[in-house]
Amino acid sequence: MTSPQTTGQHYDVAIAGAGIIGLATALFLREQGLSVVVFDKGAAAYEQSSRNWGWMRTISQDMAELSLALESRPLWRQWAQEADFGFRPCGLLSLATDGGEWSGLRSWLDHAAGRGLDARIAQSEEVARLLPQFRRPWAGAVFAPGDAGIEPDQAMHFLERKARAAGVAIVTGNAVKRIDISGGRAVGVQTETGFVAAEKIVIAAGIWSRWLCATLGIVLPQLRVTASVLRTTPVEGGPEVNVASSRYCLRRRSDGGYTVARRNSSLTHVTPDSLRFMRQYLPNYLRQKQLLRVRMGMNFFHEWRQERRFGPGRPNPFEDFRTCDPTPDIDTLKETFDHLKEDAPIFRSARIAGTWAGTIDVLPDALPVLSSVARYPGLFLATGFSAHGFGIGPASGRLMANIITGTASATAAAPFRLDRFHLNGD
Ligand SMILES: Cc1cc2nc3c(=O)[nH]c(=O)nc-3n(C[C@H](O)[C@H](O)[C@H](O)COP(=O)(O)OP(=O)(O)OC[C@H]3O[C@@H](n4cnc5c(N)ncnc54)[C@H](O)[C@@H]3O)c2cc1C
Structure with missing residues (x-):
């Protein structure tokens, strides 16, 4: 465990979780002069x-x-000038394998029109120019030249260093076990090493x-989905552009290999929470059920047993x-890699x-919560990024910091409020 000296200290803001969202929020709060x-x-x-x-x-x-997403682009570019973490503005090419997928992509493009995007339809000549190594015919393609690839672990080391250098205290190996409430408001966190106000x-x-x-009795309708990824050995002359398709998704890595995965292969287990939140999830699930595999098994009982250990006044693990x-x-993963080798002999x-x-x-509408919690003044949530929080992490952290300092516009924050789920007496 590190930095027990935080015990007994008083901070403007304490954050549970040093992922991209916690660290980016901390960084932007520091830039506004707060102790974090x-x-x-x-x-x-x-x-x-x-x-x-x-x-x-x-x-x-x-x-x-x-x-x-758009506001995160210049932030990532700016950070990439400070350190090399494999940032490559290589563009993203999203490919449709059939008419159904193509109509989905076109409809997204129509909705996105007029919002300042660079995404556009890529004709077959352009697809051939971007992917000369591939020999599969596609039903259609959309290309966003300003989308990018990043080495996540290197970027996170950079962000941790940057936040520390800005004066953020980062304490690892020390869980927040509980949020303390006094006089109806959040006043500090109970960590493994003690109370921090x-x-x-x-x-x-x-x-x-x-x-x-749950330790405060707040209901967050969040479920868990597991996704698998592989990396390849280096490939000479492989594609530069990031590729999205239902057969495989890929990104060229700094080591010359590729990160490869499939977007429709994520797995979720039926748990007490899936039953509890079924009504909230059903509309989105029915629209996108081809993207998710659902399994019934022992996980139900593991989570049920685990759940007994959580909650107000109980210990937590x-x-x-x-x-x-x-x-x-x-x-x-092997099947996905086989698809890739079949389509691109390289x-x-x-x-x-x-x-x-x-x-x-994940959350029911696949949007994060960036929000205050009405029941407990002083408490905020920044979570539920539903598989897209890394790319939009920088601007999400900035928005969260502004929500905390009361400087965010109500319009910017509105889609991400907790009370949209109406599960906490709101
Ligand atoms: C396989 C995979 C592929 C993905 N691909 C992409 C992609 O290409 N682009 C993209 O934009 N997004 C992608 N995502 C999603 C993206 O990675 C997440 O949305 C984002 O990283 C979420 O960041 P976070 O900080 O909210 O959570 P996390 O990174 O999970 O961080 C949460 C942190 O909180 C800590 N924590 C938890 N409980 C406590 C506690 N009680 N006390 C103290 N600390 C605690 C955890 O240890 C953890 O470090 C992908 C996700 C996965 C799994």
Whole structure:
């Protein structure tokens, strides 16, 4: 455990979770002159924020999130001038395999028109120019030249260093076990090493936010989805552009290999929470059920047992789960890699050099919560990024910092309010 000296201190803001959202929020709060401490139960950014594909994208983002995606582009560019973390404005090419997918992509493009995007239809000649290594015919394609690729682990090391240099206190290996309430407002956090007082508290705990909220009786309708990823050995002359399709998604890595995954292979288990929040999730699930595989199994009982240990006044096991490190789905990854080799023979000489998985925090409308909590003044949530929080992390952190200091415009914050779910007596 590090930095026990935070115990007994008083901060303007204490944040639970040192992923991209907690760290970016902390950085922008420091820039406004506030004192900030960030706690992580494990190593900084060792869950979703360093396990993702490394895409900064606008294509297929929800309309409510597009401004965060666009505002994040210059922030990433600015940070990339301070350090090399593999930032490459290589563009994203989203490819449709059939008419159904193509009509979905076109409809997104129509909705996004007039919002300042550079995304446009790519004709087959342009697709051939961007992907000369591929020999598959596509039903249609959309290209966003300003979208980018980033090395997530390197970027997160950079962000941690930058936040520390700006004066953010980052305490790792020290879980926030509880938020303390006094006189009806949040007044500090109980960590493994003791109480730390703060004017404002932010829960930015990724998949754990649901449980940290539960210690206060706040209902966050968050579920978990596990996604698997592989990286290849280096490939000479492979594509520069990021590729999105239902057969595979890929990004060229700084080491010359590729990060490869499939967007329609994420897995979720039926748990007590999936039943509890079924009404909220059903509309989105029915629209996108081809993107998700649902399994029934022992997870239901594991979570049910775990749940007994959470809640107001009960102990919680954040200390028992320092890092969520799920087992990757090797069969699906091999199948995905086979699809890639079938479509682009240049990958046939490559091998799978590594695999991993990450667990994603999703919300019913696939939009994050960046919000105060009406029941407890001083408490804020920054969570539920539903698989797109890395690329939009910088602008999301800035928006969250502005919400905390009361300088965010009501319009910018409106889509991300907690009370949109009406689950907390609101
Ligand atoms: C396989 C995969 C691929 C993805 N691809 C992309 C992509 O290409 N582009 C994109 O934009 N997004 C992508 N995402 C999503 C993106 O990674 C996440 O939305 C984003 O990283 C969320 O950041 P976060 O800070 O909210 O959560 P996290 O990074 O999960 O961080 C939460 C932190 O909180 C800590 N914590 C939890 N509970 C406590 C506690 N009680 N006390 C102290 N600390 C605590 C955890 O240890 C963790 O470090 C992907 C995600 C996955 C898993």
